Amino acid sequence: MTALWRNRDFTALWAGQVVSQLGASITATATPLLVLATTGSPRDAGLVGAARMLPYLVANLPAGPLVDRWSRHRILLLAPVLAGLTMLTVPVAIWSGRLGVTHLCAVAFVQGICFVFVGLAERAALPRVVPAAQLPAAIAQNEARGRGAGLAGRPLGGLLFGAGQAWPFLVDGITYLVAAAAMLWVRRDLNSAAPPPEEPLRRSIAAGFRWVWRQPLIRAAILLVAASNLVFQALILVLVVLAQRGGAGPATIGVMLGIYGGGGLLGAIAATRLHRHFSPRAVIIGVNWVWVALLPLFAVAGAPWQLGLIGAATAFVGPMWNVVIGTYTTTLVPNELLGRVNSVSMTLSWGVLPIGSLAAGYLLDRAGPTGAVWALSGFMLLTAVLATVSRAVRHAPPLVSARTPADAER
Structure with a gap:
């Protein structure tokens, strides 16, 4: 079997996305700083963050069937171009003195739409470029990619913003165009060998929901x-x-x-070796209780480096969750259905992100940062309790036996 890093298609796809994610991490730091510097309002910063995440709620469901029908290669080529050109309007607006919150919300929304399509297309394309036996390693490498981009991009975003408000957004726009150029090196057909049936969009979306509903652990x-x-x-x-x-x-x-992101990178590296030693049940329950223990520490931390280290500890355990559940899902779902199932999954699990951004702005205005930490800690405790008592989680089968003959025939 060819080594993963000698797989030209995987390497090109991976490299293009790491550059794109680096740019996204840069502006993830710079955007709230820009809004706070412009308006001084945490609520405005939360509004822009919500606009960026809103597509995960409103666009994922229709995007899933389209990713299964359209050329995944073309999506991965054109979406970054659109995202890059849109992002480049921000430095232009800064230099011309015409930047406003509405403009930032519009740019953030377009970025979110592109993220949705790229994320779904890449996940669906991965089994087409990587053998099944290498999928866990490939997913772990993708997890490390995102964490590494966050590690480098977060501090770089702060440094670039300090040098000039426009610089982070200019760099991000260029990284999108580089990611699009990397797709020119991918030669393999990324679409399923068994194309989905031509049917109304509503019926295609329903097929994804039906599959998810039949899998209690998922x-x-x-x-x-x-x-x-x-x-x-x-x-x-x-x-x-x-x-x-x-x-x-x-x-x-x-x-x-950046310290926060560094914990995620270390966790992703560890997950490449540790994922096979933990059942989905152990990961889902254990990770939630680790977060319950760590979140209250933010309320008593003083210095930024302390906040970063606590964040690094929370981020360290996250990749194990992503690798185990991601491998479980990718193994079970037929490839021609993968875009639709992932769209349902991302709609339900990522559709809450705009709510999180709005909630942050509201909590900061009403309770201050310390009160916001305690509120989030309480919600995390409730989540851990539900994970522990869930019958589906407690009786989750190991990955190697998760696929039943009936699943294989679907």
């Missing part, structure tokens, strides 16, 4: 991921405000978030 995992996603989406803005109120500048905040 169904429970999606809902639990949604709860944790809501918490951690809100937490990022809370940490930025906590650090700012402690006197931290953009560069320091970027370093803090």
